[in-house]
Amino acid sequence: MEVETRVVALNVVGCALAHKKKTIVKHKLVPALTMRLLEACATTDASGAIEDDEDDEDEVSVHRRAAQVFHTLGVSIPSKHAVPAILDLVRQHHCSEHLAWRRAVLVALAMTAEGCAEAYADALDALLPVVFAGCRDGAQPVREAACICIGEFACYLQPDIISHYQEILPHIFMVLNDATERVKEKSCYALESFCENLGDDIVPFLQPLLERLTALLRDSTRATQEMAISALAAVAMSAGKQFRPYFETIYSLVRVLLHQTGAGELTLRARALECIGLMNLAVGREVCEPVLPEVTAAALEGLQLDLPELREYTYGFFAQLSELLQGDVAPILPQLLPRVLQSLDFEDCIDFGDDDKPPSAMAALVASINAKGASGAPAADSGAADVDGDRD
Structure with missing residues (x-):
């Protein structure tokens, strides 16, 4: 199917989620819609390459539009209906052999964090290992998505997320030292979001964090x-x-x-x-x-x-x-x-x-x-x- 056609279909789904959510829930369409959105997030081209998040924002992108519709799903559908469908897909695909699916799982979690914050906060013990695996993933796009996921969790899963700082900060250190500029850039976003509510608990990590950030400031892309x-x-x-x-x-x-x-x-x-x-x-x-x-x-x-x-x-x-x-x-x-x-x-x-x-x-x-x-x-x-x- 042509990219433009798929994006139009995603627009229709987004509109339905925003304005016909009761009908969607009544007819038990949430699991099927969630699966289709994840498939769209995992879009690859004919050669198997994933869509690039850094493409021109004005360019039509199935992956980007699917991520936006995931956000609409998260804030529109009651979490008691949305979260089971999302977490079921996370369990199925977070260890997929295909990097597009591993990235899609993290994108789905990040984009639905706002609307599903309470349920995700209760499930952090299960979700954080998925995110940490993304930080260690051999594929750059998956590591980027993991950084964004940490940042979104830090924004919306307060105060529960802060109690996990001893696990999260070492993984942020890991991606701050990544070999690729794009992962380092997104790791700074994760760190900024997480530190905004950390307080004195940051003190044991302060010196190494500052050393790494000043190194990035001296020698990185703009x-x-x-x-x-x-x-x-x-x-x-x-x-x-x-x-x-x-x-x-x-x-x-x-x-x-x-x-x-x-x-x-x-x-x-x-x-x-x-x-x-x-x-x-x-x-x-x-x-x-x-x-x-x-x-x-x-x-x-x-x-x-x-x-x-x-x-x-x-x-x-x-x-x-x-x-x-x-x-x-x-x-x-x-x-x-x-x-x-x-x-x-x-x-x-x-x-x-x-x-x-x-x-x-x-x-x-x-x-x-x-x-x-x-x-x-x-x-x-x-x-x-x-x-x-x-x-x-």
Whole structure:
């Protein structure tokens, strides 16, 4: 069957899962649909080669669309119906001799983790060995899928996943040292996601983690460097004050990225700025204060460059700086506020008020400024009416 035809069929399945889930459950179609989705995830070409996840995102891909429909299945079908069907396929195919099926099993687990979080959390003792086997797999695409699976489990299976840190972190180390760039890149995503909720339990692993991440930052592709620097930020925030002995060394490595101006390096510069802002919060003002003039100047310079992502990360940095300095942030406001007001006119900074999403860096910065006023003192009560028309 032609690729385009299969993708159209997957679109129909996705629509049915989203809008006709009761009918699907009533007619007991979940096991059959799950099997067909796994087959699509395991798609190979005529030569037996699997579809590449790194292909152009605009290109039609059966594997990618099937993975997306798996997510729809996970969030739409009640887990009491979805999970037995998924886990049955995991048991059947996670040891398949065909790498496409081994990868498909891990993709299915990753993409359904959000919707099936509670059931997966209860089944971690059975699921983690499958993921760990993927980390050790001889096929690169399977190792990549295992990294993504760890990252998705870390996002959605809280707090249960954290209790397995002594098993998970050694496997993250394993893929961080992979021979291929793409596995290393995705292992940084797994590490970042896992460390965000780890806390002090990271301390015994802190030095080797930082050694590996700084090595990736020095000698990797740009995509891996971007992921490594985000992972560094997550490690620093997780370690908190335990990160202090490493701050100066890591800062000296990251600071050189703050002055990148090439079109291909600006995203890395944005990530570096975010990383330093989070490192500052982790170690506290008394440790990071000597570097604040340099990094603040670099952040202000970055606002003059025409890159929406850099602008957003820069406002995120200033929100972090406001949290760190409190009222002492006032001296930079005359330079910063005109840029903030100008950015409010940019289409990419419009906030449509989605209550389900956390406030953007821009919103956090404006809230911080409003709370302190331009002088650093608490802002005067404007006496604005509330939604009922009453004044506070």
